[in-house]
Amino acid sequence: MTTPLAGLRVVIGRPREQAARQLQLFAEAGAEVLALPLIDIQPPLDPLPLQHAAAQLATYDLLILVSPSAVDMAMPRLLQGRDWPATLQVALVGRGSAAALRRWLAVEPLLPQSGADSEALLQLPELQSLPGKRVLLLRGNGGRDLLADALRQRGAQVEIVEAYRRALPCVDLSPLYRQGLTALLLTSSEALTNLLQMAGESRRQSLQSLVIFAIHPRIADYARNSGFGSVMLAEGGDAALLTAVCDWFAARKKA
Structure with missing residues (x-):
């Protein structure tokens, strides 16, 4: 089995009930995968x-x-x-x-x-x-x-x-502050709003190293306007999102 995402931490910010398929796909691709629901339904x-x-x-x-x-x-x-x-x-x-x-x-x-x-x-x-x-x-x-x-x-x-x-969920944000390259998958602007609110001003700077993958231009623009420097736009389907992350990670390793 190929593991194109070995060495990458992927944090899935979807509501818990909707994250199972993404967790499976990214784990099979070799990523360290974490579920961090940023919206409580x-x-x-x-x-x-x-x-x-x-x-x-x-x-x-x-x-x-x-x-x-x-x-x-x-x-x-x-x-x-x-x-x-x-x-x-x-x-x-x-x-x-x-x-x-x-x-x-x-x-x-x-x-x-x-x-x-x-x-x-x-x-x-x-x-x-x-x-x-x-x-x-x-x-x-x-x-x-x-x-x-x-x-x-x-x-x-x-x-x-x-x-x-x-x-607003009650979740542990500590995985986002760990050393190492981390990609955060976002499916809504509200998820990012919740993340910033939970982190607070004191921790906001620590989040800037995250690589954001957004499924809509509106979400991507919001992330950039919130101070995130690495923001990628991807299609919303699970397979398309996986492809976008794999392509970005492969290009980064070649750079």
Whole structure:
């Protein structure tokens, strides 16, 4: 077995429930792999809106799940005690969400072939004109309104429901301060915000040696603006992210 990442420490900042596949892939590639969930995924403070939406599921034309967390936190409630409505179309943001949905439901969702954000989803032909369509958008607390606003402009009746809550985790950051080359994989800007908050000003400088791999330009820009000098942009799929890290590490060893 080849181990192209031998000598590299890889820290995976995804929520714990979503990190298993990345942990396996990077360990098989020879990296020292650590799970350090920088976002804690919790149920919504008020469960009633999701319960009500689940009870009315058959009345919607389109269900949008904006993240793997939305899928994993909402699907048990949506599937509880009912068959899946045959006419309900599902749309997803990102391949991670698609992988999560496959664990719960055998449907063919609307999914951008390139891009893993609301902007990419809004480019799909099926979402260009939605007069009178009822849309259920499931997301976490404090999500962006871009998607809902755009769909309303296209004629849809959009109901936003909080399926989960993102919270500051309680984790040990000491692996990030160890000597040696460390790559940190980030799938959201909020994960970096939490990291900096937990580290505090006294430790912030110690984090600057991390090599950040971000899956979206918005996350990469935020990392650079936060003072990180080594920021790499990678695609969001697990295999694509692994390839990006391997390519960067190989080039670094040749330099």
